[in-house]
Amino acid sequence: xxxxxxxxxxxxxxxxxxxxxxxxxxxxxxxxxxxxxxxxxxxxxxxxxxxxxxxxxxxxxxxxxxxxxxxxxxxxxxxxxxxxxxxxxxxxxxxxxxxxxxxxxxxxxxxxxxxxxxxxxxxxxxxxxxxxxxxxxxxxxxxxxxxxxxxxxxxxxxxxxxxxxxxxxxxxxxxxxxxxxxxxxxxxxxxxxxxxxxxxxxxxxxxxxxxxxxxxxxxxxxxxxxxxxxxxxxxxxxxxxxxxxxxxxxxxxxxxxxxxxxxxxxxxxxxxxxxxxxxxxxxxxxxxxxxxxxxxxxxxxxxxxxxxxxxxxxxxxxxxxxxxxxxxxxxxxxxxxxxxxxxxxxxxxxxxxxxxxxxxxxxxxxxxxxxxxxxxxxxxxxxxxxxxxxxxxxxxxxxxxxxxxxxxxxxxxxxxxxxxxxxxxxxxxxxxxxx
Ligand SMILES: *Cc1c(COP(=O)(O)O)cnc(C)c1O
Numbered sequence: 001x002x003x004x005x006x007x008x009x010x011x012x013x014x015x016x017x018x019x020x021x022x023x024x025x026x027x028x029x030x031x032x033x034x035x036x037x038x039x040x041x042x043x044x045x046x047x048x049x050x051x052x053x054x055x056x057x058x059x060x061x062x063x064x065x066x067x068x069x070x071x072x073x074x075x076x077x078x079x080x081x082x083x084x085x086x087x088x089x090x091x092x093x094x095x096x097x098x099x100x101x102x103x104x105x106x107x108x109x110x111x112x113x114x115x116x117x118x119x120x121x122x123x124x125x126x127x128x129x130x131x132x133x134x135x136x137x138x139x140x141x142x143x144x145x146x147x148x149x150x151x152x153x154x155x156x157x158x159x160x161x162x163x164x165x166x167x168x169x170x171x172x173x174x175x176x177x178x179x180x181x182x183x184x185x186x187x188x189x190x191x192x193x194x195x196x197x198x199x200x201x202x203x204x205x206x207x208x209x210x211x212x213x214x215x216x217x218x219x220x221x222x223x224x225x226x227x228x229x230x231x232x233x234x235x236x237x238x239x240x241x242x243x244x245x246x247x248x249x250x251x252x253x254x255x256x257x258x259x260x261x262x263x264x265x266x267x268x269x270x271x272x273x274x275x276x277x278x279x280x281x282x283x284x285x286x287x288x289x290x291x292x293x294x295x296x297x298x299x300x301x302x303x304x305x306x307x308x309x310x311x312x313x314x315x316x317x318x319x320x321x322x323x324x325x326x327x328x329x330x331x332x333x334x335x336x337x338x339x340x341x342x343x344x345x346x347x348x349x350x351x352x353x354x355x356x357x358x359x360x361x362x363x364x365x366x367x368x369x370x371x372x373x374x375x376x377x378x379x380x381x382x383x384x385x386x387x388x389x390x391x392x393x394x395x396x397x398x399x400x401x402x403x404x405x406x407x408x409x410x411x412x413x414x415x416x417x418x419x420x421x422x423x424x425x426x427x428x429x430x431x432x433x434x435x
C-alpha cells in the first residue's frame with residue numbers, strides 16, 4: 001500500500017525518522033518535561049477538547065517527545081499511526097481493549113508471554129472478556145473454529161517469550177480477516193528482523209523495555225496501526241470506532257480519522273484519558289536513544305545467540321537447545337520465511353543434571369548475570385525452576401514444559417568468545433554437580 005511504503009532503509013529510519021528539527025532547533029529529540037500546555041484563548045483550547053484541532057493540552061493524553069518517538073516506531077513498522085504506553089503490558093491491554101468490551105471474545109495463540117497470558121486468562125476475564133487459546137501450530141480449520149460471533153480480535157507473538165515459537169503470521173492473518181483484525185506482539189524480533197504488517201497483521205504491539213530500549217534503562221510499550229483494517233466494513237462489531245462517541249460530541253472515529261488514524265486516535269483520546277498508562281517523556285527520550293542503534297545491535301544479538309546455541313548443542317551436559325536458528329529446530333523453516341536475518345538473542349536449553357546441575361551452573365557464571373530480564377546489552381540468564389516458577393514441583397515443571405534443568409539465556413552484545421568461555425566453565429560446574 002502507498003502509505004506503508006518505505007522510502008529510506010530501516011537503518012536510516014532507526015536513526016532519523018520521527019523527529020525533523022527546523023532551522024536552529026535542537027538536533028536531539030527534546031524532552032518536553034511538562035504536564036500541561038499553554039493557550040491564548042479558551043476557543044483555541046476548546047478545539048483540542050472537541051478533537052477539531054490537533055495539539056497538546058495534557059501529557060496524560062499526548063506529549064510531543066512521545067509523539068516524535070512513536071512516529072519513528074510507526075515508520076519502522078511501516079504503519080500509519082502509533083502511540084507509546086507506560087509498559088508492554090499497557091500496550092497489549094490498550095490494543096485489545098480498544099476493540100473489546102464486556103461480552104467480547106478474543107482468539108489468542110497459547111504460546112505467548114506469561115504476563116499477556118495472565119492478562120487474557122485472568123484479568124480481562126474479570127472484565128467479562130473471554131479468550132480461546134489456540135496452538136500456534138494449529139491448522140487453518142482449527143484456527144477458524146475458535147472464532148465466535150462475539151470475537152473482536154486475534155492475538156499472537158512473532159517470536160514467543162520464552163517458548164521461542166514462531167508465529168505463522170500469514171496464516172493467522174488470513175483466518176483473522178474473515179472476522180476481525182490480527183494483533184501481533186513484535187517485541188522479540190523488532191521491526192529490524194520482522195515487520196508483521198508485510199505479512200498481513202493489522203496492529204503491532206511492543207514491549208519497548210526489551211531490544212528497542214536495549215539497555216535495561218526504561219520501561220515502555222508501543223502500539224502501531226497498519227491503517228489497513230476496514231472498520232466500516234465491520235460496523236456492527238466495532239461500534240466504538242464506527243458509531244458516535246458522546247464524550248467527544250458525537251465524533252465517529254472511523255469517519256473523521258479514516259482507516260489510517262481511527263484506532264490510535266480512539267486509544268489515545270478515550271483509553272489514555274480514562275486509564276492513563278502514559279509513558280513519561282524522559283523514558284521516551286531513553287527509548288529513542290536505543291532506537292538510534294537498534295539496526296546495529298540486533299544483528300549482534302542474533303550472532304551471539306546463534307554462536308551460543310551452536311556451542312551448547314554440542315556439549316554433553318546439555319540435553320536440548322531451543323533456538324529457531326538451529327537447523328533441527330521445529331520452527332527453523334518458518335523462521336527462514338519470517339526472520340531471514342535471524343530472530344532475537346534469547347536461547348533456552350536444558351541441563352542433563354536437572355535441578356542440582358542448574359543450581360551449580362548458575363552459581364558458577366561470571367559474565368552472564370542472573371536476572372529476570374531479557375533483551376538488553378548485557379547477557380543474562382534465568383533458571384525458571386528456582387525463580388519465576390519456584391512454587392512448582394519437579395513433576396509440575398515437567399508438565400508445564402519448563403523442566404527443572406531449563407535455562408533461559410539472553411545473549412547481549414559482548415564478544416561471543418567470552419560468552420562461550422563463561423558457559424563452558426559453568427557447564428564444568430554443572431558436570432561436577434552431576435558426578
Ligand atoms: C516483556 C514482554 C511484555 C511485557 O512488557 P513490559 O514492558 O514488561 O510490561 C509483553 N510481551 C512480550 C513479548 C514481552 O517480552
